[in-house]
Amino acid sequence: MAKVFDATEVAKHNTRESCWVVLYGKVYDVTDFLGSHPGGAKIILKLAGQDATEEYDPIHPPGILEEELKSEACLGTIDPSTLPQEAAPEPQEELEGPPPMENVLNLDEMEEIATKQVSKKAWAYYHSASDDMFSKSFNNAVYRSILLRPRVFVDCTKCDLDTTVLGHKLNTPIYVSPAAMARLGHPSGEAGIAEACRNFGAMQIISNNASMTPEQIVQDASPDQVFGWQLYVQIDRKKSEAMLARINKLKAIKFIVLTLDAPIPGKREADERTGMTGRTAAVPSGVKAAERSADDTPNPTEGSGGVGQQLFAGTDPSLTWTKTLAWLATQTDLPIILKGLQTHEDAYLASLHAPQVRGIILSNHGGRAMDTAPPAVHTLLEIRKYCPEVFDKIEVHVDGGIRRGTDAVKALCLGATSVGLGRAALWGLAAGGVEGVSRTLQILNDEMKTCMRLLGVERVDQLGLQHINTRAAEQQIYDGPASLEPLRREFRSRL
Amino acid sequence: MAKVFDATEVAKHNTRESCWVVLYGKVYDVTDFLGSHPGGAKIILKLAGQDATEEYDPIHPPGILEEELKSEACLGTIDPSTLPQEAAPEPQEELEGPPPMENVLNLDEMEEIATKQVSKKAWAYYHSASDDMFSKSFNNAVYRSILLRPRVFVDCTKCDLDTTVLGHKLNTPIYVSPAAMARLGHPSGEAGIAEACRNFGAMQIISNNASMTPEQIVQDASPDQVFGWQLYVQIDRKKSEAMLARINKLKAIKFIVLTLDAPIPGKREADERTGMTGRTAAVPSGVKAAERSADDTPNPTEGSGGVGQQLFAGTDPSLTWTKTLAWLATQTDLPIILKGLQTHEDAYLASLHAPQVRGIILSNHGGRAMDTAPPAVHTLLEIRKYCPEVFDKIEVHVDGGIRRGTDAVKALCLGATSVGLGRAALWGLAAGGVEGVSRTLQILNDEMKTCMRLLGVERVDQLGLQHINTRAAEQQIYDGPASLEPLRREFRSRL
Amino acid sequence: MAKVFDATEVAKHNTRESCWVVLYGKVYDVTDFLGSHPGGAKIILKLAGQDATEEYDPIHPPGILEEELKSEACLGTIDPSTLPQEAAPEPQEELEGPPPMENVLNLDEMEEIATKQVSKKAWAYYHSASDDMFSKSFNNAVYRSILLRPRVFVDCTKCDLDTTVLGHKLNTPIYVSPAAMARLGHPSGEAGIAEACRNFGAMQIISNNASMTPEQIVQDASPDQVFGWQLYVQIDRKKSEAMLARINKLKAIKFIVLTLDAPIPGKREADERTGMTGRTAAVPSGVKAAERSADDTPNPTEGSGGVGQQLFAGTDPSLTWTKTLAWLATQTDLPIILKGLQTHEDAYLASLHAPQVRGIILSNHGGRAMDTAPPAVHTLLEIRKYCPEVFDKIEVHVDGGIRRGTDAVKALCLGATSVGLGRAALWGLAAGGVEGVSRTLQILNDEMKTCMRLLGVERVDQLGLQHINTRAAEQQIYDGPASLEPLRREFRSRL
Amino acid sequence: MAKVFDATEVAKHNTRESCWVVLYGKVYDVTDFLGSHPGGAKIILKLAGQDATEEYDPIHPPGILEEELKSEACLGTIDPSTLPQEAAPEPQEELEGPPPMENVLNLDEMEEIATKQVSKKAWAYYHSASDDMFSKSFNNAVYRSILLRPRVFVDCTKCDLDTTVLGHKLNTPIYVSPAAMARLGHPSGEAGIAEACRNFGAMQIISNNASMTPEQIVQDASPDQVFGWQLYVQIDRKKSEAMLARINKLKAIKFIVLTLDAPIPGKREADERTGMTGRTAAVPSGVKAAERSADDTPNPTEGSGGVGQQLFAGTDPSLTWTKTLAWLATQTDLPIILKGLQTHEDAYLASLHAPQVRGIILSNHGGRAMDTAPPAVHTLLEIRKYCPEVFDKIEVHVDGGIRRGTDAVKALCLGATSVGLGRAALWGLAAGGVEGVSRTLQILNDEMKTCMRLLGVERVDQLGLQHINTRAAEQQIYDGPASLEPLRREFRSRL
Numbered sequence A, B, C, D: 001m002a003k004v005f006d007a008t009e010v011a012k013h014n015t016r017e018s019c020w021v022v023l024y025g026k027v028y029d030v031t032d033f034l035g036s037h038p039g040g041a042k043i044i045l046k047l048a049g050q051d052a053t054e055e056y057d058p059i060h061p062p063g064i065l066e067e068e069l070k071s072e073a074c075l076g077t078i079d080p081s082t083l084p085q086e087a088a089p090e091p092q093e094e095l096e097g098p099p100p101m102e103n104v105l106n107l108d109e110m111e112e113i114a115t116k117q118v119s120k121k122a123w124a125y126y127h128s129a130s131d132d133m134f135s136k137s138f139n140n141a142v143y144r145s146i147l148l149r150p151r152v153f154v155d156c157t158k159c160d161l162d163t164t165v166l167g168h169k170l171n172t173p174i175y176v177s178p179a180a181m182a183r184l185g186h187p188s189g190e191a192g193i194a195e196a197c198r199n200f201g202a203m204q205i206i207s208n209n210a211s212m213t214p215e216q217i218v219q220d221a222s223p224d225q226v227f228g229w230q231l232y233v234q235i236d237r238k239k240s241e242a243m244l245a246r247i248n249k250l251k252a253i254k255f256i257v258l259t260l261d262a263p264i265p266g267k268r269e270a271d272e273r274t275g276m277t278g279r280t281a282a283v284p285s286g287v288k289a290a291e292r293s294a295d296d297t298p299n300p301t302e303g304s305g306g307v308g309q310q311l312f313a314g315t316d317p318s319l320t321w322t323k324t325l326a327w328l329a330t331q332t333d334l335p336i337i338l339k340g341l342q343t344h345e346d347a348y349l350a351s352l353h354a355p356q357v358r359g360i361i362l363s364n365h366g367g368r369a370m371d372t373a374p375p376a377v378h379t380l381l382e383i384r385k386y387c388p389e390v391f392d393k394i395e396v397h398v399d400g401g402i403r404r405g406t407d408a409v410k411a412l413c414l415g416a417t418s419v420g421l422g423r424a425a426l427w428g429l430a431a432g433g434v435e436g437v438s439r440t441l442q443i444l445n446d447e448m449k450t451c452m453r454l455l456g457v458e459r460v461d462q463l464g465l466q467h468i469n470t471r472a473a474e475q476q477i478y479d480g481p482a483s484l485e486p487l488r489r490e491f492r493s494r495l
Helices: A007-011 A033-037 A041-047 A054-060 A064-068 A107-117 A120-127 A134-144 A191-202 A214-218 A237-248 A269-277 A289-294 A307-312 A321-329 A342-352 A376-386 A405-411 A423-455 A483-494 B009-012 B031-036 B041-045 B055-059 B064-068 B107-117 B118-127 B132-142 B189-200 B213-218 B237-249 B269-278 B289-294 B307-312 B321-331 B343-351 B376-386 B404-414 B423-455 B482-495 C007-012 C031-037 C041-048 C053-059 C066-068 C107-117 C122-125 C134-144 C191-201 C212-219 C238-246 C269-277 C289-294 C307-312 C322-332 C342-354 C376-386 C406-411 C423-455 C483-493 D007-011 D029-035 D042-046 D053-059 D065-067 D109-119 D119-126 D133-144 D189-200 D214-218 D237-249 D271-278 D290-292 D307-310 D322-330 D343-350 D376-386 D404-413 D423-455 D485-493
Strands: A003-005 A020-023 A026-029 A073-076 A163-164 A169-170 A174-176 A205-207 A227-231 A252-258 A338-343 A355-364 A397-398 A418-421 B003-005 B018-025 B025-029 B074-078 B162-166 B167-171 B175-176 B203-206 B229-233 B253-259 B338-341 B357-362 B395-399 B420-421 C002-004 C020-023 C025-027 C073-076 C163-164 C168-170 C172-175 C201-205 C229-230 C253-259 C338-341 C355-361 C395-399 C419-422 D003-005 D020-023 D028-031 D072-077 D163-166 D166-171 D173-175 D204-206 D227-231 D255-257 D338-339 D357-362 D397-400 D419-421
Touching: A003 A007, A003 A252, A007 A020, A020 A054, A033 A041, A033 A134, A107 A120, A107 A423, A120 A269, A120 A307, A120 A423, A134 A376, A134 A405, A174 A191, A174 A423, A174 C025, A191 A205, A191 A214, A191 A423, A205 A214, A214 A227, A214 A237, A214 C419, A227 A237, A237 A252, A252 A321, A252 A355, A269 A307, A338 A342, A342 A355, A342 A376, A342 A483, A355 A376, A376 A397, A376 A405, A405 A418, A405 A423, A418 A423, B003 B009, B018 B055, B031 B041, B055 C419, B107 B118, B107 B423, B118 B269, B118 B307, B118 B423, B132 B376, B132 B404, B167 C483, B175 B423, B189 B203, B189 B423, B203 B213, B213 B237, B229 B237, B237 B253, B237 B321, B253 B321, B253 B357, B269 B307, B307 D029, B338 B343, B343 B357, B343 B376, B343 B482, B357 B376, B376 B395, B376 B404, B404 B420, B404 B423, B420 B423, B482 C238, C007 C020, C020 C395, C031 C041, C066 C406, C107 C122, C107 C423, C122 C269, C122 C307, C122 C423, C134 C376, C134 C406, C172 C191, C172 C423, C191 C201, C191 C212, C191 C269, C191 C423, C212 C229, C229 C238, C238 C253, C238 C322, C238 D423, C253 C322, C253 C355, C269 C307, C307 D227, C338 C342, C342 C355, C355 C376, C406 C419, C406 C423, C419 C423, C483 D029, D003 D007, D007 D020, D020 D053, D029 D042, D109 D119, D109 D423, D119 D271, D119 D307, D119 D423, D133 D376, D133 D404, D173 D189, D173 D204, D173 D423, D189 D214, D189 D423, D204 D214, D214 D227, D214 D237, D227 D237, D237 D255, D255 D322, D255 D357, D271 D307, D338 D343, D343 D357, D343 D376, D343 D485, D376 D397, D376 D404, D404 D419, D404 D423, D419 D423
Parallel strands: A003 A073, A174 A205, A174 A418, A205 A227, A227 A252, A252 A338, A338 A355, A355 A397, A397 A418, B003 B074, B175 B203, B175 B420, B203 B229, B229 B253, B253 B338, B338 B357, B357 B395, B395 B420, C002 C073, C172 C201, C172 C419, C201 C229, C229 C253, C253 C338, C338 C355, C355 C395, C395 C419, D003 D072, D173 D419, D204 D227, D227 D255, D255 D338, D338 D357, D357 D397, D397 D419
Antiparallel strands: A020 A026, A026 A073, A163 A169, B018 B025, B025 B074, B162 B167, C020 C025, C025 C073, C163 C168, D020 D028, D028 D072, D163 D166
16 A cells, blocks of 8 residues: 655655655655656756645646656655645635636637636746747738728638648648647647547647646547647657657657758747746755856756756757758658748748658747747748749648638638648637637638638638738848858758 | 417516517517527517517618518517606607707717717617727827828919729718618618718728618618628528628619627627516526526527627628639629738738739628727838738728828828728717718718828828828837748738 | 996806907907907807916917007906906926926926916817827837938038028927917027027927917027927918018017918827817707817817817918919919928929929928828938929928937938927927026037937938938838829929 | 044035045045145035035046045045935935846846846936937837848858957957946946956947046956047046057057047937936035026036036047147057047048057947937948948948847848947946956847847858848938048048
8 A cells, every 4th residue: 555645745855856746636746757758857946845736737747647657656645634724725616616617709809818717827838939029029010001902892701711731631721839838728739629629620740848738638639630740859769760660650740840941049038037936845945047148058957947858858950951960860750841941942942852851831939939030921932932833843831820710711822732730729728628729710710711701712722912911021031141042052062 | 350469478488488478569579580689589589578679770771680580470569658758758758859950060979979879778889988988099000100291382272182993983082881780879870971971972881781782771872872891601501692682782882891800799798687687577587698608609599688689690600712702703793801800920811812802891790700900000000011002902991990081191101091980880870860971971071081182192092101190100010920922822822 | 537347247147149358457348359260259258258278378479468459449447356266376396396497307397297287278279189080100110110221330420400491400300390379388489499499590380370479489590590380371361461571570589380280280189178168058959069160161260179170260271382372472472382291292392483482391390280191201202202303492401200319310311401300399398487488498409419429420410311221111111193293394384 | 544524514505615525535625626626616516615525436446536636635534324325325325236248138127127237327327328229229120120031941050159350359249339438327437347258259349438547457367358548538638648548558549439429429318317406505606507407518527417418528639630639649659549520521530540440339428428320220221321331431330229139130230240239238237247347248148049040050250131121221321412522532632
């Protein structure tokens, strides 16, 4: 029979030399594990000697505890009556619940509702963007600066949103971006998002940092459901190779999304603040916020700060076109989509790497990586201006800033194949679980169809530049020095 | 003698199988009528078993009840003492009345006053626009971005606003647009607007969804008063044909306005919210806001939601240049004006259909159809740039965003023949009935004359591009791909 | 001995048939004068039967009462104890006074202080502008959009602001515009402004609607002080001719400013509101705000409304280049400056009329005539672009929107000879009388000198286009149809 | 033994004829010194007869009292019990202290914290800028209008900020500008800033108006630490020559920065207000704010007003390219950097003066000299457009508006060699002393590195125009008349 511990006994083990935590009523000795925690040792040491369940649960896939720790690490159970009382019920439990999802009329309302439902930590992680959040708001503002050109006297009885991505049929060009940590917002997590996507024939890209395992997420997928899997290549390549091996076995996953726009974490201050103001009783003296940022390279074993920075621990910042794509070719036959391109030069380079690279996602990481980075609309316009042939060679997807169906339609008019939702899907999940994500997709689908009909368009593939007035945005895009010829020559020389 | 019913008896008949309503003190069995209600069955079912007079009255032409229902549908009268008390007096009755209309100085003040006078439902219907109401506010902002160019040392003693539309003499280029549901705002309704227009020699276009019959509206017209009648073609063509037959007989109506910018309803959230928060006791379970929007095509028997969406039930979204104009030629000899054009391409196409088509109205439906659709000023500038010959072949009218006489003068300088007021006329009516509409027209006429005199202009036909600086607006208009030659060729090939 | 009247007796004479008013303790029968009051009969009828001193005093030149009324019109004196008590002390008397003028740092502060000192009526008259006051605020905003280009390593020990206007030496290019009704703001009135101008060697243009006679204003002028006199030509030409005869005799007045930008009044709503909410007990029934605006032409005997509209009563809207300048040549040998030009076309036309016309003032009447009229900066840029020869033929002055010395310097860089202050002088006067106007001039002079020195410039005539970056403003100016050749030809044909 | 004075006795000596002040517990007779006080007599007279320690201490280098006053000026000591009580403890002492510096996340937070820590006088001096502070805010806004262009798939493991200025190695391109009066903000003063710079390998330019002597500031410098010294040339050249002689002896000082953008003080109203509202009991009657500004030239013996204006007393406004540089060549062999250039013309002229002039600092004095002067970014773009050869001949540094590491990187991309912090360093010092300045440098270094890595750049010298989109800013820069040929010819003719 397992030993029963008193909380005061556990509390003594709050150092790097002897580090215990309580998880789901059990007491674990994680001293040996500190060095290999993907999120770094610091974040564990912050909670050393305490019940860490509340912090642990929403950001770790169920079952991973047993997978990662040796069985002898579990020392016994905690006597719950000895735990501090105030830690038990979260104040948010007392909130009145969200309204019926069918009464939510738009994505802004959904975010408002979600904001009231989620913990401060989750809000900070979802809401935050880098520096002054200029790019985050510009991502949307640039869509509002594009005017639509409705055509009249066109039969608009029929309208559907069917499209294909890499040959896979979808019922909507809206997909869910690889946003991490869904269980921070709602216990149904990424699997809940998958359930909503199934009902709408929508694609989902699973985050490398999902709070559930890929297997758990795709478990209830329909046979024709389409998933991508996002890869952050780890410094420890073996970990990435092991993950890819698992992914290769999941038939629901149709492609790999290699994320490139965040080789190092951006500065998300709202998120970092939650890292500072959390429970700090057990923080070893000298572990301060400033230490992190003084480091030149993220230390894989010593991450701390907000959720966002923890997730970056272990990510390899040394990826390159030649080296990394070659390595990836040895690990998977799945098609590759590169995510996070923000210049026409990189879009052009990607197109040179077809057919291994089958698509790109223009993204500034929801404004979370570099502030004042360009929105996807700028990059679309740059490609149109400097190297439109890219659209013929690879698929071009976009994300960032979508709040209305009209925003999505404008992206499609500019040549995007599909349009991703990051925060919006998480806000939907946080507001109403599966129903919230479904309502989010429903709202956007409805708005897109209304928009297409009023444009006089029946199918997604009919949308084009003649349907939008992008003059304001065009006057803002890059027109500095850029020559694609050297890029082409250098690429050729490597063949 | 008619049977007298108790309200509790009526309340039992609140289902699709047996649906009774109380109207003007009488009890009707409308079960058989549910399927043919132009506004859909749902809206009736919401009020089934109840006194629906308050909801019914302001949006239905007087007398239409007797016209539409068989006499046996009237089962008897209600015992008024048995009705719930709180339904009787509206809280707005307690408001202090509006100030004297002659003290209202501008259209913004008029809207403020009206806002205090009308029910929330009327406010929501009048005020709402699609999505984020960007186009609604841009409609006006674009006028403010145009500067006037006053000329001096010109005799400006005389100034009049006389003009003609399709050869009919008018005393002002301001007209009232076909805005629906005037009785929501004031009991004098569309006939009250007609009375005000008569006094100012102003044209009025009667909405297809007026809350009075065309006959009632034109009843007191002066011999030289000019009306147009707006047509929303119904899926059930017989209904439209019957209406056109009635219109053909009314000598006051000089032309047909075929509205094209709203083949399906835009998303007017303020209006939709009133549909949600209304009385819902009798709503059959399972009838939710979300259902509507999930439909691909508006279901003619099942409309619901806000006033705006109800009005669209039955409207045909399949109209086309060839088919619809040909059909219309068989139904009426009245000149046709096409309303809702938002691109120079469509304006050009319309001009090819002269002389059946005698004019167009550039309009984005007051920002109520598609958000981020262009304002009429953009379309005027596009036509000037790409196909100025349109102005020679057909009349070009505009509406949307007029708040000042200077706005109207700017539209005339750009080539508009006349300038429509939608909401402004309704706000005037809601604020002060006939006097309110008169004051609205008076304010705009005065402002226009002041403006024209300061420009050094005596007559409307002297206004031109030399009187305005449109440089800011010109830098925003569409300059993407557009070729009119294919449009011309295709049109020719159909002859 | 004069008869003493009881206020109740006077109160009976409150009709058009018998109209008495109390002024400065005397009772006048003004029934016969109603028809010839330059401000119209209505405004008198509003005060009929009452003590009108408070309304009368600040807007009429002292002594004009005796000049205009026959001696028998004075019936006797009022028994002051019988007058209503509440009319006696104005609430503003209780205010704490303004701070020492030397502590006021800028013109915005001066306006704030003045706003607290003056009556609502004066504030409304001074502050108001037409419609939405767009032009009023744009007048200043356009200066802020122009950047300065400081040059360094230039000896800036010396700097003076000396300049000349029509050959007359001045110590500053800042002058006081012909703003009316100075005594509304402070009892020292226009003569107080003259005193301040004398101390600064600044030019002053006396308003046609000054609240003091020209003789009173120039009475204490220094020998080299420079005045202009503003002419609003009256429908009754004899009145204007009599005034010009008086002006011709005043040696201090060096030129005539013929104002052209307000042949009819603009719509100044703040000002009109005070006309409405004033004392109305004695207003004959049926005299309503709306009546005015329904008129096509200002009725010289029936003006009413705000101060601004009263002042326009009697002004002739029929002036023209040929007719009016010819008439003026018969009335005066003084040089003519035309005020209120807002287009390069009119500036060009004016230059054709040299040497009778010696200068122009680019002005949109402080935004008080036509809203969305262009600011003087636009007109300066237009002239530079389309007909720079104007600068060689006549002087070009500007007013409107000056809040800082840098604003004035920018106007000079663009080619202006001098820069007028309208409201700013009145705010200075209202805030601190002569000292307030002096402080206003001091502030601007100081700011201008600081600006010029930092530009590396010693004298006003060294300022040029190389000192400013006007790129933003240039992108906004008119570039529509305009040809000066027809203007030139037409002018020649008249010779 | 020193005589002990009673405060009432001291208080009698409060005139120009007999002027005593208490400093650090001693009583001084400064009557004879009034005429030679660099800050002018007025400021002393304001405090005559009083204990001036609080005002004196933070703006005078320690020890200068003994240096400037003859020993007999010290009359004795004050009996502290006779001094007014309320003068003793400052209310700010009661404030809660700043948070730990490592928790400060960005420069805006730092300023907020500093604002709460410092006296109103210090805040006003640091925060103020000229007129409406347009240039101050535009300095930053223009950086936000520049978008970054992140490149992906580039190994960004390594990144350092090493650079050189005039051949001296630095660890960061961020330097501290010659901002005056550091001890107003924190007692560690300019030496505290030097300590922080030493730890970061950052350059510091010592203000001519530092509140410590140069010797004190560089005392603890490391052997490879780099300082510049800012020269404001005094009207009394001997003073400047004496200072230069001292500077020539300090090996830590590597170059002279000759400031040109403020030959006379700008109008810093917030700062001037503190001059007005200070203790005024002892102000001689007639010494008013207005007097100052009425002067044509700053009177070296009569300065007053805010801190900023006091500092300008004695500064020579007559410097010129030829005369001043020739004089300077006779006084020092140190390289010269010219500060405050704001036009490409002056940048070009400076480049002609190489090699005596080795660099320039593009600066509008933090918006403190002339409002609406252009930001450094405009001048960088102007140089790029009109005379890019300047970058080859001299170093180009910038300051003004830096709030984020991305701002600094953008300046480097445009060709700047290094980027100065003015207020930001003072806010850091005021918020947390040495630690505050260190944290400020740390934040910017971290943000710059994050930015460079996300751009795919390892070293500062790799940054270029291809990394930024400056289209919005380019549309705003000067394109008026400018020819460099006459400048070149005139320069040649002087050789």
